[in-house]
Amino acid sequence: MLSWLPTHLVQVENALRAGTPSGGSASEGIVPEVIAQRAVSLQEWQNAVNLARNPFVQNRRDLYRVYDNIMLDLQLTTLLDKRVEKLQADKFKIMGPDGTEQPELAALLQTMWFRNFIRHVIESIAYGHSLLELADQAPTPKTIKVNGRSLQYYPLLSVPLVSRPHVRPEKGQWVRNVFDQEGPSFRDPAVRNYYLEAGEPTDLGLLYKITPVALAKRYAMGSWSEFNDKLAIPFRWVTMKSPDAKREQKLAQILQNMGSAGWGIFHPNEEIKLLESAKSDPHKCFLELLVYCDKQMSKAISGETLTTDEGAGSKSQGVVHQEVAELKHEADRTFLEYIVNEQLLPRLVWIGYPLAGCKYVRDDSMEMSPQDQIKIDQVLLQFYNLDPQYIADKYDIKLDYIKGKTPEEVKEVLEKAVKKPQPVA
Structure with a gap:
């Protein structure tokens, strides 16, 4: 068997x-x-x-x-x-x-x-x-x-x-x-x-x-969400003139159905104070921490930040960052x-x-556009007799159109091929 x-x-x-x-x-x-x-x-x-x-x-x-x-x-x-x-x-x-x-x-x-x-x-x-x-x-x-x-x-x-x-x-x-x-x-x-x-x-x-940075980012997102839930949406409250259990229950139901913002019901001589940040844009402290964590992760994985994160940079900085990314690759x-x-x-x-x-x-050969390849072939035609079969295969031109032509005529065919409209997909 x-x-x-x-x-x-x-x-x-x-x-x-x-x-x-x-x-x-x-x-x-x-x-x-x-x-x-x-x-x-x-x-x-x-x-x-x-x-x-x-x-x-x-x-x-x-x-x-x-x-x-x-x-x-x-x-x-x-x-x-x-x-x-x-x-x-x-x-x-x-x-x-x-x-x-x-x-x-x-x-x-x-x-x-x-x-x-x-x-x-x-x-x-x-x-x-x-x-x-x-x-x-x-x-x-x-x-x-x-x-x-x-x-x-x-x-x-x-x-x-x-x-x-x-x-x-x-x-x-x-x-x-x-x-x-x-x-x-x-x-x-x-x-x-x-x-x-x-x-x-x-x-x-x-x-x-990377784990400590990733966890810090998660904590920041959680704190930002909690901040928005408690302070970013206006707080609602109702002050009753006198205690009334039935009325209080009805008001609670009304406030609950009005949305997800915080609410409260208070009796006379009761009040609530909400402490707000002295800054006009408190969200920035959360956003800046998130951006910082993202950049730290980019440095660890890619070695740079300019090609992975949003941000302005000069052309010379972009070149340096791109070189670092290519080095990692x-x-x-x-x-x-x-x-x-x-x-x-x-x-x-x-x-x-x-x-x-x-x-x-690894195959490091470069793929050139037809225009760039034609420029190279035009220079070669000045010194060498290119095989017509090479021209036919390279540019998808019928061999009958090329065989027997002079280099000048071949050059003319190549120039026409550059201007040849591409078929619609």
């Missing part, structure tokens, strides 16, 4: 069961935990950090609950998504063992699972150590042609992130329940090729430093390149991908 099964499935099943006492992979063995959303405090963050760093506990469950809570902040989410999405949009190439580009092999990574893989890798900068699993392969093979040869492989369907609270990176283990101290090893030689680690085992991530690209070449590709080869000896390379 084993001879009827795909070889790669037998290998995965045997390896995962041999390396895990409970049997199965992490994604199958973890018992999910129900987590209710609630507000967190700075004291809870401090306690969570102490638990994560305690050498006798090393449990990050509470810390990740804090992280997930502050990631509801729109500014923080946008900043992190910006770094992730910019990297997901970058082009890349796969170079073969002989150093030549292999577009057919690059197509193996032009998939949704690789896009999600990029997100998990970059988010490890924010969350700290992250563990990915590479055991979810298709049951049927696919065939691709590379250099005239037909090659088969079993494609990955997904590369899930192992639930962070269930991972003990310092020990190299994952646990079934979040409060377990020991569990199967994902670094065991029998299974290590089916797991990939991003980030250092002791790293708590950038969110460790370049660091992310290098980090991803190391992860792919040193960890992902060897594991893909192990599970049957035809990528032995290949290398993941």
